[in-house]
Structures are given as C-alpha cells and as structure tokens.
Amino acid sequence: MPRKALDLTNQEFGRLVAIKTVGKARSGNYIWHCKCECGNTKDVLAGNLVCGAIRSCGCLTKENYRIWSEKRREEGLTGGSYKHWKAHRIHGNSDKVEVVEV
Ligand SMILES: [Zn+2]
Numbered sequence: 001m002p003r004k005a006l007d008l009t010n011q012e013f014g015r016l017v018a019i020k021t022v023g024k025a026r027s028g029n030y031i032w033h034c035k036c037e038c039g040n041t042k043d044v045l046a047g048n049l050v051c052g053a054i055r056s057c058g059c060l061t062k063e064n065y066r067i068w069s070e071k072r073r074e075e076g077l078t079g080g081s082y083k084h085w086k087a088h089r090i091h092g093n094s095d096k097v098e099v100v101e102v
Contacts, residue, residue: 006046008032014055016044 008018015037022043023031029045036042036057048054 006030006050008046008049011049013044013049013052015060016042016049016054016056018049021046 009020011018013034016034018032018034019041020033021030022033025031025045027045027047029047031043032046032049034042034044034049034057036059038057038059040057040059042054042057044054
C-alpha cells in the first residue's frame with residue numbers, strides 16, 4: 001500500500017519552509033523541496049523535517065558551529081579536542097597568546 005503523502009506545504013521547520021514534494025525516497029518517505037530563510041533551497045525527506053533532524057539548508061549548522069567554537073574559545077582550553085593546540089589566540093588579540101603543554 002503506498003503511503004499517503006504528508007501535506008507539509010508552507011509549513012515551517014526551523015528555517016525551512018516546505019514548498020512541494022519533488023519525489024519519493026526508497027524508504028517510502030517523500031522528498032520535499034524546501035526554501036531556507038537564507039535564500040537557499042534544499043530537498044529534504046519528510047521524516048527529517050517532521051522529527052526536526054533538518055532545520056535549515058545547512059547554514060544553521062555552520063552558524064551553530066561558529067557560535068560553539070567561539071564559545072569554546074572564550075571558555076579557554078580545557079576541552080579535550082583542544083588539548084593538542086599548542087598556542088591559542090584569545091579574542092583575536094595577538095598580545096594574548098596562551099601556550100599549552102601537551
Ligand atoms: Zn540556509
């Protein structure tokens with residue numbers, strides 16, 4: 001039995017607005033053509049929209065990463081993945097360079 005398409009037209013999912021279905025994945029999930037707030041478009045599986053897995057064309061992830069990495073930078077060098085950093089520039093001020101022993 002073919003599954004009925006969930007009508008997501010004009011519904012907002014984070015930064016994305018579902019425009020129309022453009023196809024169907026092998027899983028039976030419909031693929032929605034979405035427009036992102038930033039102006040990009042992206043084709044996303046309905047399931048990923050509904051469960052909130054995808055909420056932007058990718059720009060949100062990039063921004064979140066930038067915010068996260070800036071926050072980590074402000075918090076210092078205590079994080080595990082930062083241990084290998086030998087020198088670290090704080091707030092872009094070259095007068096404040098911390099040297100960390102590995
Ligand atoms: Zn975007």
